[in-house]
Amino acid sequence: MPPATWPWCRRSPASAPRCAPRTSLGRLGGEEFIVLMPNTDSASGISAGERIRQGFSAAPLRMGGDQRTVTLSIGVAVLAPADRLFSQLLQRADRAMYAAKNAGRDLVMADAMSGWESPGTASRE
Numbered sequence: 001m002p003p004a005t006w007p008w009c010r011r012s013p014a015s016a017p018r019c020a021p022r023t024s025l026g027r028l029g030g031e032e033f034i035v036l037m038p039n040t041d042s043a044s045g046i047s048a049g050e051r052i053r054q055g056f057s058a059a060p061l062r063m064g065g066d067q068r069t070v071t072l073s074i075g076v077a078v079l080a081p082a083d084r085l086f087s088q089l090l091q092r093a094d095r096a097m098y099a100a101k102n103a104g105r106d107l108v109m110a111d112a113m114s115g116w117e118s119p120g121t122a123s124r125e
Contacts, residue, residue: 023035023036023038035048045076045078045110046076046108046110049076053074053106056072057070057072071105073098073100073105075110076109077092077113095111
């Protein structure tokens with residue numbers, strides 16, 4: 001799916017430039033997805049994760065007569081010099097995601113190696 005079609009990219013013209021053409025979205029399995037954002041630092045990753053989280057929260061899911069708010073727990077990891085395998089990056093993002101879930105869900109958290117000052121930085125704007 002091209003970035004320009006993603007809901008959080010279309011919401012406002014101000015956010016559209018942040019959805020670079022080389023950004024990729026994929027499903028890892030179950031309810032886990034990955035967004036790859038080349039040349040992105042931790043702060044930008046947290047910001048993008050927060051826009052994604054807010055975008056889903058702002059668009060309730062309607063099924064039949066029911067309306068449900070979707071929550072996301074997002075883990076952010078930045079490629080580190082020590083990473084020799086892509087799986088190392090994914091493991092750190094996964095740990096950050098589970099830290100977000102354990103901290104109360106519907107949060108964005110970064111792992112310790114992503115240049116953030118703590119093992120997980122929670123964001124709930």
